[in-house]
Structures are given as C-alpha cells and as structure tokens.
Amino acid sequence: MEQAYPLYRQAREQDGQQSVRQLLRMAYVQEELGHYPAALYYLSLAQAWQPRNATWHKIVSLAQEHRLTGYPDSWRQNLLITVQRYYYRLLQGLLILAVVGGTLLLLRRRTADRAWWATYAAYLLLIGVYLNMLAPGRVGLVARPRAPLMAGPSAGSTWLTTAAPGDRFEVQGQQDIWLRVQWQGRNAYIRRPDLLLVE
Known part of the structure; x- marks a missing residue:
C-alpha cells in the first residue's frame, strides 16, 4: 500500500483524477506513517466528495486522538x-x-x-x-505548525491563538492573503498558505 501512495499522488497532481477509494487509501497510508494532518486532509476530501457518517467518525476519532479543534461530533x-x-x-x-x-x-x-x-x-x-x-460550506485544515490566528487581516492585528496542524476551520471569505474563518463563534484570520482548503 505504501508503495502505491506515490502513484496515487502523481495521478492526483497530473490529471486531477481521484476517487473516494484512492483518497481513503492515501489517508490510510499517511496515518500508518504517523502523518495525521495529511491523513485528515485526504479523509476530508473523501468526505467532501462522498459524505458518509463512517468517514466522519474516523475523522473525529483521529482528531480527538491528537486534540485538534473544529471536528464536532453531535x-x-x-x-x-x-x-x-x-x-x-x-x-x-x-x-x-x-x-x-x-x-x-x-x-x-x-x-x-x-x-x-x-x-x-x-x-x-x-x-x-x-x-x-444548506450548501456544503468551505472548510480548511491547518497545514503548518504554530499557524497564528489573528483578529484582523494583517500581521499587526491582535493575536488570538496558535493553531495546530490538522485543526479545522470553516472558511467564510478571503481578503488579500488572509482567509476569514470561524473560531469559537467569532471571526478570525489566518494566512492563506497556512490553510489547506478542502475542495
């Protein structure tokens, strides 16, 4: 399975071709390697393509194991x-x-x-x-360690918190290089390179 991962990734990058089964396999490989943010990203892509309760429960259990935020289980x-x-x-x-x-x-x-x-x-x-x-909302996963969440769309704004790799946020808009996200019921801003959008 691990040997097949580069082939899956190459097919995804070159042709844009992907299937839910491939995404789930890629997530499995990444989880086995201990790369849980990548595993969560591929699971989230599979969930966006084909929403299933089983996939979501796997996402939630992996997120809870690593104490990540943004994964409601209700x-x-x-x-x-x-x-x-x-x-x-x-x-x-x-x-x-x-x-x-x-x-x-x-x-x-x-x-x-x-x-x-x-x-x-x-x-x-x-x-x-x-x-x-009822349209599916845009979400993103934090891709870099110690990504700052700011109160406004600038580096000089008030610092709110530091997000961990794999934290999940609902994206509500974009301003320059900043994405507006929901954090604890309020607006926060994170730099676009720090967030992988699930699309």
Whole structure:
C-alpha cells in the first residue's frame, strides 16, 4: 500500500483524477506513517466528495486522538452529513420540477391565475433558500505548525491563538492573503498558505 501512495499522488497532481477509494487509501497510508494532518486532509476530501457518517467518525476519532479543534461530533453534524449526502440529488429534483412547472405555466399563461404564479414564485424562493442555507460550506485544515490566528487581516492585528496542524476551520471569505474563518463563534484570520482548503 505504501508503495502505491506515490502513484496515487502523481495521478492526483497530473490529471486531477481521484476517487473516494484512492483518497481513503492515501489517508490510510499517511496515518500508518504517523502523518495525521495529511491523513485528515485526504479523509476530508473523501468526505467532501462522498459524505458518509463512517468517514466522519474516523475523522473525529483521529482528531480527538491528537486534540485538534473544529471536528464536532453531535447529532446536528450527523444530520448535516445526511443532508449533504443527498444535497445534489435533491437539488436536481427541485430544479427539474421548477423547469417543468415554469414550462406548464408559460404554456397556460392565459388561463393560469395569479395564485399559480405566486405558488411558483414561492417555490423558486424555496430553492434559493435551499441553495444558500444548506450548501456544503468551505472548510480548511491547518497545514503548518504554530499557524497564528489573528483578529484582523494583517500581521499587526491582535493575536488570538496558535493553531495546530490538522485543526479545522470553516472558511467564510478571503481578503488579500488572509482567509476569514470561524473560531469559537467569532471571526478570525489566518494566512492563506497556512490553510489547506478542502475542495
């Protein structure tokens, strides 16, 4: 397995080709070598591609073993994983219904009353809420030891804490070389090179 790791990595870097199975194997190799931040990164990529409770529980157990932050283990997280698992399928179904409904309304525009148009508008609004509220968020893992978290997007800002390799943060925006992340319920900033985005 360890001998196959360079081949998996080469295929990922050259072609951008990857499968969940390859990512899980790469994570396993990295964990066996004691490189837990890399193992968490590959597990997180696999989780982003194919959300599963089993993968998340492995991520959480590895993070707890190394006392890392940003890995919630709650019923809300399990519910979110279930929603993310079916997010794109449900979105596809909602969009197909929107196209069919819109087409029918256009075909019967002379006979359709305002109630049907209002219902259709409410349905489109519901799709917009679904897209904005339930879309998988961007997360990043700290890639370097002793990465500083700052109160603002500059080196002169107030220092908040030092993040450990493998700590996980929800990314909310970017300003120059700084990423805005959530830390203990507030905004914090970390330099872009210090964070590996899970994409």
